[in-house]
Amino acid sequence: MPELPEVETVRRGLTPVLEGARLSRVRINRPDLRFPFPDHFADRLEGAVVLRIDRRAKYLLAPLSTGDTWITHLGMTGRFTLDGMQLGEFEEPAPIAGKHEHFSACAVLNDAAVRIGYADARRFGFMGLIPTASVDLHPWFAGLGPEPLGNSFSGAHLAEAFAGKKQNIKVSLLDQRIVSGLGNIYVCEALYRARISPLSAAGSISKARLERLAAEVRNVLNDAIEAGGSTLKDFANVEGGQGYFQHRFDVYGREGQACRTDNCKGTVARIVQGGRSTFYCPVCQKT
Numbered sequence: 001m002p003e004l005p006e007v008e009t010v011r012r013g014l015t016p017v018l019e020g021a022r023l024s025r026v027r028i029n030r031p032d033l034r035f036p037f038p039d040h041f042a043d044r045l046e047g048a049v050v051l052r053i054d055r056r057a058k059y060l061l062a063p064l065s066t067g068d069t070w071i072t073h074l075g076m077t078g079r080f081t082l083d084g085m086q087l088g089e090f091e092e093p094a095p096i097a098g099k100h101e102h103f104s105a106c107a108v109l110n111d112a113a114v115r116i117g118y119a120d121a122r123r124f125g126f127m128g129l130i131p132t133a134s135v136d137l138h139p140w141f142a143g144l145g146p147e148p149l150g151n152s153f154s155g156a157h158l159a160e161a162f163a164g165k166k167q168n169i170k171v172s173l174l175d176q177r178i179v180s181g182l183g184n185i186y187v188c189e190a191l192y193r194a195r196i197s198p199l200s201a202a203g204s205i206s207k208a209r210l211e212r213l214a215a216e217v218r219n220v221l222n223d224a225i226e227a228g229g230s231t232l233k234d235f236a237n238v239e240g241g242q243g244y245f246q247h248r249f250d251v252y253g254r255e256g257q258a259c260r261t262d263n264c265k266g267t268v269a270r271i272v273q274g275g276r277s278t279f280y281c282p283v284c285q286k287t
Contacts, residue, residue, distance in 0.1 A: 003183030075124030155211030
């Protein structure tokens with residue numbers, strides 16, 4: 001499933017095309033994805049101007065001139081595609097991605113037009129329309145913790161959230177109420193960089209180590225965004241290109257391989273925590 005860096009990569013790809021653009025000839029090719037499309041979805045998008053493209057956790061949010069916000073979650077295989085076109089060309093377009101494309105629209109900005117497609121082979125993604133004024137109160141967003149790249153995320157925040165907590169640090173970091181948008185891959189990588197064992201009880205970690213962990217969470221996410229995210233199977237950016245951060249994983253997917261820490265004789269191990277694979281070095285990641 002695309003994690004925060006992949007969603008941010010898509011956001012940055014869509015922004016220069018959609019920000020300030022007017023949507024037209026909106027089309028949906030089936031009644032639902034993971035959930036049904038909102039009532040009159042295409043009609044409500046038709047003619048709306050996209051004010052900007054935001055990201056919250058793993059969601060894309062596009063506030064519209066109509067007072068609604070268009071929400072997209074990519075699920076496991078959701079993918080936006082962009083295709084340049086001539087004004088007036090967009091009539092009844094054939095889907096770019098065959099039977100798996102379920103949404104398409106034209107975005108017009110400064111006398112230029114771009115065709116937007118959304119394909120989702122497994123249909124675990126979804127779209128919604130929420131009144132912009134009440135987005136933060138919607139069940140998808142209410143209760144989400146701070147963004148890991150935002151000013152509210154820090155070692156002090158983690159210390160407060162983890163106080164007295166006996167659950168292991170790995171599963172605790174995946175709790176979206178504590179920090180929003182973190183996924184399995186980047187938690188494994190951040191814990192490795194911070195030299196913290198995923199087996200450590202969250203409430204047992206010192207404030208100094210949590211400050212380092214918060215810094216490494218930001219570092220690994222920024223490094224991944226710079227590399228265009230990670231493509232393990234399905235992820236592609238809006239231009240169809242793959243991410244490259246998977247070539248820089250220190251532990252994720254490297255079970256049985258040598259630890260990359262200088263002078264460490266450890267070997268990367270894999271365990272299962274909370275139903276997810278955890279990769280770490282038992283030697284240099286300390287409890």
